[in-house]
Amino acid sequence: MENAKLIIADDHPLFRAALREAVTRLLPGVAIVEAVSFQSLQEAVGANSDADLILLDLHMPGTQGFSSLVYLRAQYPAIPVAIVSAAEEPAVIRRSLDFGAAAYIPKSTPLEQIGIALRSVLDGGVWVPEHIPTSTANDAENKERDLAQRVASLTPQQLRVLMMLADGRLNKQIAGDLDVSEATIKAHMTAVLRKLGLYRRTQAAVLAQRLLQAESASLLMGEEIASEPDAE
Amino acid sequence: MENAKLIIADDHPLFRAALREAVTRLLPGVAIVEAVSFQSLQEAVGANSDADLILLDLHMPGTQGFSSLVYLRAQYPAIPVAIVSAAEEPAVIRRSLDFGAAAYIPKSTPLEQIGIALRSVLDGGVWVPEHIPTSTANDAENKERDLAQRVASLTPQQLRVLMMLADGRLNKQIAGDLDVSEATIKAHMTAVLRKLGLYRRTQAAVLAQRLLQAESASLLMGEEIASEPDAE
């Protein structure tokens, strides 16, 4: 475990340095790659697809909300991702885990706890702060969590299609972007709708918009999402 | 002006009382109707469509974001709406005005200022706090403001169609809901797309989602919205 390879992604230079320092002390001998933006994170993980762990800050230039996490999980499902964030709301933590994060480390976590967390994740485990309930009775939040898990089950290509759909692009345009035929995009679209339990692309677009970009606001209240293709 | 009719819509009983008290003192003799939710506001304004002013709190049960304001403006364009809110961010204030509000009164506004504001609005004028710049150099925000104004230009029926579209409903379903033919919905849809400067219903749905429901988060950063139906 000591010659593991870590990727640290955080846009704040000071905090990145502190994190590097901490990791070096807690896990001597690990290799560390740093990324300062979503762009550089993509490059870093592309050049180091054998990495053993990614420490990820939500709120980086180039991404909003959970899109970077979802991207990583879809693109490199083998690499565990630990979220390192200032936010400590249970709803954010739970959703991070629903999106496939292996750990959620609030920036206020004591050093030795961070060490425990990192070792646990490198061993293939999961780590969350102690006082966080893993379930909630909030019906609206549960609905959103379910959807988050569904999004996490998308394949890399399906996720790409969904994100481009949320940009309002046509199947034909997406096909051009991904350099495949339009029929292929349609097939992906069908799969996305099935996995998300929806019936129309418009619903998926709105959903992706809310789920991936929303921060604190919409986490606590929900509304109806899917409706049957009802009779008329 | 003294026998004007006001509608006060605020879900907080204490603040509603304070507001009623203040209005009674500032404008003796005005009739006051109160609403505690979006539902009751709809009833109140329906039964008092000759009202001279609506004092509206954003954040009421039954609505998120600006949807209640947009609804009122579309449904009763003749009745000026003054937003009364705790939020004081210039971006929120500007967007409220873009959506057609006649005034924006932060809850911290001194009483005599409120009186000036109300009289100004009842006279057909507009009122905003002094220190708020009416324009911004923020390119992303300007893009969103332009879209907000476009949304404000929709007719009541067009707005309803847009909102249902943002729920992911089919033209056929919307037609059933509004009890008109699908051809009519298509005509409205075409008009909506034209007014918003878009080319696809998916874009409109995502847009409505962001514009009407977004609170603080997405107000400061923007992304590309419309793209030409480009060649492929």
Next chain:
DNA sequence: CGTTGCATTCGACCTAAGGATAATAGTGTT
């Protein structure tokens, strides 16, 4: 080493969406 599972790809086929045009009717303003 085969086989099972899944992701990706695609064509055929049908349905939904959207543009153009034109017509009717109600409403409110000038």
Next chain:
DNA sequence: AACACTATTATCCTTAGGTCGAATGCAACG
């Protein structure tokens, strides 16, 4: 009364969207 605007509908046509079935290829498993 004339005008402007909204709402409604229909017809025709083109494009976009979505389902089904099926082929390919890769990677894990026994």
